[in-house]
Amino acid sequence: MLAETFVSAGHRLIGEHAPEGRDYWARRFWDREEVESRPVLGDDFRAQKKKIAEYIEEHGRDAARVLEFACGTGEFTAMAADLTPAKEILANDISEQALKITGDRVGHPGLTLRQGDFWALDGVGPAPLVLCVDAIHHMGQVRKVLERLKTFVEPGGTFIGNLWTIDNYHDYQRGRYGAGKHLGRSALFLANAAVMRATGGRVRWASYRTQLLTGAAVEPLLHEVFDEVVDVHTTRFFVAFVCRRSDR
Numbered sequence: 001m002l003a004e005t006f007v008s009a010g011h012r013l014i015g016e017h018a019p020e021g022r023d024y025w026a027r028r029f030w031d032r033e034e035v036e037s038r039p040v041l042g043d044d045f046r047a048q049k050k051k052i053a054e055y056i057e058e059h060g061r062d063a064a065r066v067l068e069f070a071c072g073t074g075e076f077t078a079m080a081a082d083l084t085p086a087k088e089i090l091a092n093d094i095s096e097q098a099l100k101i102t103g104d105r106v107g108h109p110g111l112t113l114r115q116g117d118f119w120a121l122d123g124v125g126p127a128p129l130v131l132c133v134d135a136i137h138h139m140g141q142v143r144k145v146l147e148r149l150k151t152f153v154e155p156g157g158t159f160i161g162n163l164w165t166i167d168n169y170h171d172y173q174r175g176r177y178g179a180g181k182h183l184g185r186s187a188l189f190l191a192n193a194a195v196m197r198a199t200g201g202r203v204r205w206a207s208y209r210t211q212l213l214t215g216a217a218v219e220p221l222l223h224e225v226f227d228e229v230v231d232v233h234t235t236r237f238f239v240a241f242v243c244r245r246s247d248r
Helices: 002-014 022-026 032-036 042-059 075-083 096-105 142-151 169-177 179-198 215-225
Strands: 065-068 088-093 111-115 127-132 153-164 228-234 238-244
Touching: 002 169, 002 179, 032 042, 042 075, 042 127, 042 153, 042 228, 042 238, 065 075, 075 088, 075 096, 075 127, 088 096, 096 111, 127 142, 142 153, 142 215, 169 179, 215 228, 215 238
Parallel strands: 065 088, 065 127, 088 111, 127 153
Antiparallel strands: 153 238, 228 238
C-alpha cells in the first residue's frame, strides 16, 4: 500500500540518522494508562505490562538500587518500588510533567527524580537493575541507545526493556487514525526524511521521533550489545527482553 511505500522509502533515506524527539517529549508526557484503554493497542500494552512486571519481580529480587530511564508517568517505577527490595530508585525523564506524576504515584522513601536528556545525563552511577520501557525507540538510534544503557548496568547486573516494532505498525496506525490520516502522516515522514537526507541530518523535526525495527531484528541486536540475553518475549506490537552484563 502507499503508506507502507512512503515509510519504507523514508527509512532508506534516513539511513543512520537518529530520531529527534527531545523537544517534543519535553513539552508533554505520555499517558500509558490511556493507551491501555484503546481497543486496538490496549491488549498488547497490558500484556507487555504483565510481562515487564514478571521480569522485574524475577530479576530484581536482589536489586539494592534501580535506575529507570524515560520513566514517563511512573508505572514501572511503581513496580520497581513494589516488587524489588531496592533502597534507592532513581527515575529519569525529560518531561517535568511526567516526573511530577511519577512523584505523586510512587511513595518510596528512596525515590529520586532526575529531569534531563538521557544523552546528557551524568553522575547517576551504575545499578544492578536498569529499566527503560516503552521509550528506547524514541531516544535515538536504537543500537546506540542500548549501548549507552548498558553502561549504567553494573557488572553482573540486569537490564529490562522493550521495543515497539514495525511489523504491525501500519495496521495500528490505520486503526487509530483512519487510512487517510495515516497516509498523510506517512507522507510527512517521507518529506522529513528527504529533508534530512538533503541536509545531512541538520534539519529534522518530530515526525521522525521513533526508530522502529522489525521484531526479527531485535534479538540479534541484543546479542551484539549485551553479554547475555536472558529472555525475549514477542507480542503483536512489541518485543520485551531481559539482558545481562557480565561480571568481568
